[in-house]
Amino acid sequence: MLRSRIIPCLLVSDGGLVKTQRFGEPKYVGDPINAVKIFNEKEADELVVLDIDATSQGRQPDFTMISQLAVECRMPLCYGGGITTREQAKRIVGLGVEKISLSAAAIANPALVTEIADEVGSQSVVVVLDVKKPVFGKEFDVYTHNGSKKVRGGLNSLIAEFERRGAGELVINSIDRDGMMKGYDLNLAEHVRATTRLPVTILGGAGSLEDIGALIDRCGLIGAAAGSLFVFKGNYRAVLINYPNPIQKDEIVLRGK
Template sequence: MLRPRIIPCLLVSDGGLVKTQRFKDPKYVGDPINAVKIFNEKEADELVVLDIDASTQRREPDFTMIGHLAVECRMPLCYGGGITTREQAKRIIGLGVEKVAISAAAIDDPGLVSQTADEVGSQSVVVVLDVRKPMFGKDFDVYTHNGSRKARGGLASLVAEFESRGAGELVINSIDRDGMMKGYDLDLAERIRSTTRLPVTILGGAGSLDDIGALIGRCGIIGASAGSLFVFKGNYRAVLINYPNPAQKDEIVHNNLAR
């Protein structure tokens, strides 16, 4: 039976675990391997790890780090950052990672999505779209390279493009809500959920388990991903890796899917 997924998202910079706000001012919060071990114990549904420096620094994925993460991880793992070729994606899948996430390279060359899907299977290809709502206009703008470059075409056209190219999943990340912990952009989530047949994960803004419940209540079977919610605790944002226990997860899902 399909059910919503609650997914921690870990950002990596210079080998360390960091957290940003609106894609700026990365704050070091610990060692990613230790975080993976804790999420193993807490039985997280899935884990997303994104290297936020790889594309901006024009370097390939850190295969050694990815291998270490894959060895430790006992849940489905999705890795993104610096993937620009189908060969790199195949190598990452070969290390034991279930999914590869592509963003800037897919926007620069949509054919990469088709090539990667042919190489590793559509189910293993995730396209990440970092979005920001413009001051004027109804569609969202898409950005790459940590929000510094605006992509050609709006969100709707890119979603249609990548679905036709064979992507297996979409991650929609709100730049304006990143790290703010004020709730997801539910209108954005509902719009994307209703316009694509692909599995969708929403990232950016979760500050409480109630926010996850609100997302599931609005969109049903969806991925609810969060960073700050699962690495910070309290008003002073003390670093504490956390995740809902099985009973809490069941309550969030059942109470909100029943709406």
């Protein structure tokens, strides 16, 4: 039976686990390998790890770190950051990573999505679109390089392009909601869910399990990803790796059926 997925998203910078707010103010929160071990114990549905510096620094993926993550991880793992060639993607999948995440490289060269899909399978190709509400107009703007470069073309056209190119999944990341823990942008999520046939994961804004439930209520079968929710606890944002227990998770994911 297909179920909505609840997905921790870990951001890595200089080898450490960090958390941002609106793509700025990165706060060190620990070691990514230790976090993976805890999410193993908590039986997370899936794990996304994004190296937020690789693209902006113009460097290739950290294959040593990726190998360590893949060896430790007992759940499906998606890795993104610095992937610009099909050879890199093939190498990463060979290390035991189930999904490859592309963003700036895919937008700069949409044919790369097809090349990697032909190499490792469409089911392993995820395109991440970082979006922000425009000052004027209705359609969301898309950005790359940690939200510093605005992309030509709107969200809808990019979704259609990557669906045509053979992407297997889309992750829509709200820059406005990143790290704010005030709830997902449900209108954005509903719009994207209605725009594409691809599996969709929404990231940015979750501050409670109720926020995840609201997303699934609105959109049905969907991926609900979160960062701060699963690494912070309480009003003072104390660092504590957490994840819903099996009963809580079942109550949430079955709501969208």
